Amino acid sequence: MSLEQFKNRNVGTQNYTTLDVGTPPETGTDKFLQVIRRAVKGELFVGLWVVMRTMLQALFKNDMHTVKYPFEKLPISPRYRAIHDMLILLESGNYRCIGCGLCEKICISNCISMDTRYDENQRKEVSEYTINFGRCIFCGYCAEVCPELAIVHGPRYENASEQRAGFSLFEDMLTPIDKLNLQQEYDGFGAISPNADENIKQTPLAY
Amino acid sequence: METTLVENLPQVTAAGVIIKAVLILAIISALAGFGTFIERKVLAFMQRRLGPMHVGPYGLLQIAADGIKLFTKEDIVPQHANAFIFKIAPIITAATAFIALAAVPVFPDFTVPEFIPLLGGTFVPSIASDLNIGVLFVLGMMAAGLYGPLLAGMAQANKWGILGAARTAVQFLSYEVVTGLSILAPIMIVGSLSFVDFNNYQTAGVGSWMIWQQPVAFVLFLIAGFAETNRTPFDLLEHEAEVVSGYATEYSGMRWGMFFIGEYANMITISVIAAIVFLGGYDAASTFGWLTIMLKIAFFFFLMLWVRAAWPHVRPDQLMWLCWKVLMPIALLNILITALVLLG
Ligand code: SF4
Numbered sequence: 137m138s139l140e141q142f143k144n145r146n147v148g149t150q151n152y153t154t155l156d157v158g159t160p161p162e163t164g165t166d167k168f169l170q171v172i173r174r175a176v177k178g179e180l181f182v183g184l185w186v187v188m189r190t191m192l193q194a195l196f197k198n199d200m201h202t203v204k205y206p207f208e209k210l211p212i213s214p215r216y217r218a219i220h221d222m223l224i225l226l227e228s229g230n231y232r233c234i235g236c237g238l239c240e241k242i243c244i245s246n247c248i249s250m251d252t253r254y255d256e257n258q259r260k261e262v263s264e265y266t267i268n269f270g271r272c273i274f275c276g277y278c279a280e281v282c283p284e285l286a287i288v289h290g291p292r293y294e295n296a297s298e299q300r301a302g303f304s305l306f307e308d309m310l311t312p313i314d315k316l317n318l319q320q321e322y323d324g325f326g327a328i329s330p331n332a333d334e335n336i337k338q339t340p341l342a343y
Numbered sequence: 344m345e346t347t348l349v350e351n352l353p354q355v356t357a358a359g360v361i362i363k364a365v366l367i368l369a370i371i372s373a374l375a376g377f378g379t380f381i382e383r384k385v386l387a388f389m390q391r392r393l394g395p396m397h398v399g400p401y402g403l404l405q406i407a408a409d410g411i412k413l414f415t416k417e418d419i420v421p422q423h424a425n426a427f428i429f430k431i432a433p434i435i436t437a438a439t440a441f442i443a444l445a446a447v448p449v450f451p452d453f454t455v456p457e458f459i460p461l462l463g464g465t466f467v468p469s470i471a472s473d474l475n476i477g478v479l480f481v482l483g484m485m486a487a488g489l490y491g492p493l494l495a496g497m498a499q500a501n502k503w504g505i506l507g508a509a510r511t512a513v514q515f516l517s518y519e520v521v522t523g524l525s526i527l528a529p530i531m532i533v534g535s536l537s538f539v540d541f542n543n544y545q546t547a548g549v550g551s552w553m554i555w556q557q558p559v560a561f562v563l564f565l566i567a568g569f570a571e572t573n574r575t576p577f578d579l580l581e582h583e584a585e586v587v588s589g590y591a592t593e594y595s596g597m598r599w600g601m602f603f604i605g606e607y608a609n610m611i612t613i614s615v616i617a618a619i620v621f622l623g624g625y626d627a628a629s630t631f632g633w634l635t636i637m638l639k640i641a642f643f644f645f646l647m648l649w650v651r652a653a654w655p656h657v658r659p660d661q662l663m664w665l666c667w668k669v670l671m672p673i674a675l676l677n678i679l680i681t682a683l684v685l686l687g
């Protein structure tokens with residue numbers, strides 16, 4: 137099935153095939169015959185074979201679906217909205233944030249608090265920047281509004297903590313300078329993920 | 344009536360029987376624990392999972408972890424329960440399951456080496472007690488095991504328990520009939536109720552196995568065996584989706600564990616009976632004869648897990664329908680035909 141066919145949502149124009157499920161038996165004799173037919177048909181053994189095949193594949197072809205979670209992790213979508221990251225400039229190693237305060241303004245749960253000051257060159261610098269993750273709803277507005285693509289959502293989703301409110305400081309979210317080459321660019325909120333086409337699957341209706 | 348096999352063997356003493364009984368208790372309860380591990384592993388593989396992995400190599404020590412958990416859990420007796428009956432019910436299940444094993448040949452016979460003090464030279468038989476009505480005794484004991492779930496469900500003052508108890512009575516009593524009738528035909532052919540005689544009847548290789556003479560009885564016995572050991576597709580007694588945990592709802596800790604051990608011991612017993620009565624049993628003459636029966640028992644045990652992974656379970660009314668309207672008439676017909684053939 138091609139993608140175009142799949143995207144066709146006009147009800148009535150698709151080709152549906154109805155399965156022949158027959159009519160349920162009514163008299164006692166019919167019911168008995170149905171049981172006999174089903175018993176002799178060997179469907180139960182098909183069922184046995186299906187699980188046996190799965191077991192053999194799992195054992196000998198390594199077709200195992202278990203993810204040993206804390207040790208292995210499934211890849212997440214690039215657009216997943218988890219704990220924020222502060223990106224830094226690749227060229228200078230300086231942080232990208234210009235202290236404009238837009239993220240603080242737009243945050244609907246008022247959880248970003250920041251302060252700025254002039255440095256010795258009379259340029260604005262961020263003197264304090266925290267996000268209260270006890271309040272953040274991970275809406276992504278801060279990342280969307282940021283003119284410098286400085287604040288983005290990273291892939292860190294394990295945010296269980298011992299306290300109800302966890303605060304992240306600017307330095308915690310900043311890309312460490314030695315991990316600069318690993319810094320991932322972010323297209324901005326609303327951008328489709330790079331593997332969007334692969335993720336489209338046909339709805340599994342045909343068993 | 345002494346069976347022929349015993350004559351050329353050393354004298355069975357009381358000490359030997361006691362050693363055997365202790366051995367059965369120790370090994371079968373360990374096997375029951377191991378059975379839970381195997382069950383979890385096999386079910387996991389059949390669903391493309393790994394199963395227990397982290398306690399010990401390949402999760403093998405999971406049994407020990409579970410055992411420690413069961414032993415150290417708080418022992419709760421519900422407020423309105425009949426405490427006495429509530430407490431003895433799991434013992435009935437476990438005890439009857441092990442008593443049934445007394446008349447079943449499990450593990451090869453051997454003589455305790457001479458260098459062991461006190462017991463050296465004692466002959467330990469393969470059967471703790473070679474009754475001449477072995478089959479009857481085992482089936483009767485497994486039937487008596489019905490009182491465990493029944494009393495447990497009625498004593499715990501819990502509606503799920505009552506439902507579980509009612510299902511116990513209905514299911515076990517009905518399928519008792521099918522087990523008895525299905526095994527009657529092989530008994531008529533062999534003409535004895537002793538497991539040793541059954542075994543001796545089938546010593547002439549695979550062709551002499553009872554399953555070729557009595558395929559219908561074999562299938563019926565297997566179906567009824569699944570029902571008697573409360574396995575899927577007949578696990579109505581404690582089906583989680585319907586009656587929470589049935590008769591075991593209010594149980595915790597080791598009392599619950601005893602139900603479990605009893606159930607797994609029953610699975611082993613049914614496997615042993617099926618292996619001896621229908622699949623040729625053990626070969627007492629050869630050295631590795633015992634290995635063959637172990638393999639057969641293991642196969643039946645695996646079959647129970649396999650079926651659990653593959654098949655959905657039936658409704659109680661379907662269970663009754665199957666028992667009284669399908670299995671019992673077929674069993675009766677089978678007996679009738681066997682009798683006619685034997686007479687003719
Ligand atoms: S994701 Fe939303 S709630 Fe969280 S800090 Fe950004 S704007 Fe505020």
Ligand code: SF4
Nearest residue numbers: 233234236237239282
């Ligand atoms: S919107 Fe971006 S540049 Fe502006 S203060 Fe927030 S993080 Fe810094």
